[in-house]
Amino acid sequence: MEVPQGGNATRGATVTVSNVSVRSVDAVPAPLLRAGKFLFDWIPLVILTVLWEYASGTAVPAEILPPPTRVVGEIQELIVSGEVYSHLFTSLFRIGVGLGLSIAVGVLLGIGMARLDPVEDFFEVLLALTYPIPKTALVPLAILWLGVGTETAVLIVFLACLLPIVLNAYNAAENVDKNLVWAAKMMGTDGRQLFRKVVIPATIPEILTGVRQAIPIAFIALVSAELIASDKGIGYLILTAGQVGNYPTMFANIVIISAVAFFAVRGYEILRERVLVWT
Known part of the structure; x- marks a missing residue:
């Protein structure tokens, strides 16, 4: 007991x-x-x-790997002098245009592939073949078509961001609750209204997730394109500083674009939470 x-x-x-x-x-x-x-x-x-x-200065010579304290000082100089602002604006403009185009095209293409069999049959093989290609490998071809500058950078960002948005839009439209579609049809909703009032709202959460995945990809693609085919932008500053051996400035620009990308993603996540408050 x-x-x-x-x-x-x-x-x-x-x-x-x-x-x-x-x-x-x-x-x-x-x-x-x-x-x-x-x-x-x-x-x-x-x-x-x-x-x-x-x-810095022990395992690697400080001339090649400057310490963070020196890099921070270089960032302060770039900000105070204002040299970085025009290049940063150019890079952000290219990202905005390329990402915006990829969202507009990717959402329509993804939903179209999910809802219309002819659209899926036409684009499925093309997307499957182009997906494994590193988008930076297309930069030389883009230079031949568009020259060195904004158009080439925008094209590379657009191509790099397109697939994640297409896939998320496709999966979202493919998995729309069949009961919602059935109920809308029973109430007399035609095809256009069904697409606008049922399919689009149901796909918004996953589409926004695809945009979240595309934002860091846009920064990666942009810097890669600017390193090869640009006369302005953060990638161009990184390249020119490295070519002349100005490694503190090179690392400073790398830190700046990394910080901007980080806060862009965090800001988007906050905005997405507010947009999806109804879900």
Whole structure:
């Protein structure tokens, strides 16, 4: 009889401890929890920066790998002098145009392939064949067609971002709840209204996910294109600084475009959460 009692007492104590633990977590103020999560998220970057600082001048000569402190100073000089702003604006403009075109074409193409068999049959093989091709490999061809400059960079960004948006739009339209479609048809909804009032709203969440995937791809494709075929932009600044051995400036521009890409993705995620508040 003592063993069961002991077991009950143990289980009771466990429940009590569990309740205390839950209450103790709930008692932590929300701002403190957010601050702790923020610090935890940035720990890997801090570790990387420390390792970078240590490696510079020890494992790697400082002339080739300048320390973060020197790179930060170079970033300040670029910002104060204003040299970086026109190039950054050019790069962001190219990303905006290329990504915008890929969204417009990709959404229509993906939904069209999901809802219309002839469209899928026509484009499926073409997309499957072009998907494995690195888009930067098309830069020389784009230079022949469009020359060196904005048009080539926009084309490369467009091609690089197109497929993730097409795939997400296709999957979203393919998986639209059949009950919604059936109910709309029973209420007399014609094909055009069905597409506009049922299919499009049902696909928005996954389409926005595809755009989220395309944003970092757009930055990667842009810098790659500007390294090869541009006379302006952040990629061009990185290339010219590296060619003359100005590695602090080169790393400074790399950090700047990385930070801009990071905040672009985070800003988009916040916007997406607000747009999808109804889901």
